[in-house]
Amino acid sequence: MKIPFKNSFDNARTYDKYANYTLYTSTIILIVAFIIQAINKDWSYISDFLNSFNSFFILGYAILEFTIQHIFYEASIQKRYDFIDNSFETSFSEENSTEYFTNDDIEKGVYKMAVNGFENSLFTYNISKRMVKSIWIKNIIIGFLFLGISIAGFNNVFVMLFQLSLPLLLLYQALKLTIFVNRINKVYENYRRLFQDLKNKKKRKSKKPEILINVIEYESTLSWGGIILDNDIYEKLNPKLSEKWNKMKIKYEIK
Numbered sequence: 617m618k619i620p621f622k623n624s625f626d627n628a629r630t631y632d633k634y635a636n637y638t639l640y641t642s643t644i645i646l647i648v649a650f651i652i653q654a655i656n657k658d659w660s661y662i663s664d665f666l667n668s669f670n671s672f673f674i675l676g677y678a679i680l681e682f683t684i685q686h687i688f689y690e691a692s693i694q695k696r697y698d699f700i701d702n703s704f705e706t707s708f709s710e711e712n713s714t715e716y717f718t719n720d721d722i723e724k725g726v727y728k729m730a731v732n733g734f735e736n737s738l739f740t741y742n743i744s745k746r747m748v749k750s751i752w753i754k755n756i757i758i759g760f761l762f763l764g765i766s767i768a769g770f771n772n773v774f775v776m777l778f779q780l781s782l783p784l785l786l787l788y789q790a791l792k793l794t795i796f797v798n799r800i801n802k803v804y805e806n807y808r809r810l811f812q813d814l815k816n817k818k819k820r821k822s823k824k825p826e827i828l829i830n831v832i833e834y835e836s837t838l839s840w841g842g843i844i845l846d847n848d849i850y851e852k853l854n855p856k857l858s859e860k861w862n863k864m865k866i867k868y869e870i871k
Contacts, residue, residue: 617713617714617715617716618711618713618714618715618716619713619716620694620698620709620710620711620712620713621691621694621695621698621713624687624690624691624694625688625691625695625844627687627691628684628687628688628691628844629844629847631680631683631684631687632680632684632844634680635677635680635681635684638673638676638677638680639673639677639758639782641673642670642673642674642677642782643758643761643762645666645667645669645670645673646667646670646761646762646765646766646779647761647765648666649662649663649666649667649670650663650765650768652666667779670779671778671779674778674779674781674782677782677785678785681785684842684844685842688842688844689839689842692838692839694709696835697709698712698713698716699729699732699733699736700729702716702717702728702732703724703725703726703728703729703732704724704725704728704729705724717732717735718735718858718861718862719731719732719735719870721871722870722871726820726824726827726828727814727820727827729827729831730807730810730811730814730827730830730831731870733807733827733830733831733834734804734807734808734810734811734864734870735861736834737800737803737804737807737834738804738857738860738861738864739850739853739857739861740800740834740838740845741797741800741801741803741804742853742857743845743846743849743850743853744793744796744797744800744843744845745797745801746846746849746853747793747843747845747846747849748790748793748794748797751789751790751793752790752794755786755787755789755790756790758782758783758786759782759783759786759787760783762779762780762782762783763780763783765779766779766780767780792841792843793841793843795841796837796840796841796843799833799837799840799841800834800837802833803830803833803834803837806830806833807830808868810823810826810827810830811868811870812868814868815868815869
């Protein structure tokens with residue numbers, strides 16, 4: 617299997633790991649600063665220093681998140697070109713993937729684009745759905761730690777406001793992923809209804825606008841969300857989803 621845009625997405629995942637390390641380090645510093653101040657009020661100058669120093673980690677986390685979104689956007693463009701090339705046998709990409717899509721037996725054209733989109737939505741929906749629980753747990757725990765400790769322990773208003781910005785960012789990320797899953801699910805369900813109709817080959821021509829709408833909805837949601845799918849979850853679900861996709865191809869007479 618060859619995936620030309622894989623390195624770009626791997627780079628985004630690497631920065632995502634750095635962002636998580638930065639977030640965890642910031643959380644540890646916050647807890648240590650609070651404990652020091654609680655143990656001995658005379659050590660409050662150490663706590664104040666740690667809290668001020670922690671602001672750099674919060675800023676670093678925000679910068680890393682911005683960098684991830686930029687890399688993800690560029691990688692998504694490469695993936696989009698490859699999607700079009702595979703569907704229509706064009707050459708928009710400098711280098712095309714091989715064995716990434718499992719629909720090489722299908723004739724090039726709008727119908728194949730719909731099949732590729734259907735497969736993409738199946739994988740994206742199921743993987744992102746599995747990510748929702750973990751991101752809410754992580755973000756709620758860290759968010760409440762920052763919220764509670766910031767309100768309870770800070771005298772410096774500027775530092776407190778800076779610290780409070782992180783829970784809002786974490787809440788935004790969790791809400792964004794939840795909305796993303798709901799939107800991708802809508803696209804996936806639309807594909808399922810669409811391919812029920814496409815069993816009748818005579819309807820395929822009249823369904824081209826609906827196919828294009830679904831493709832646009834999917835790509836627009838990806839661009840809006842900028843969600844990096846968890847690679848570990850992908851590796852775990854890939855065999856099961858691949859088997860499910862093969863069964864769906866039979867069910868919806870995709871050939």
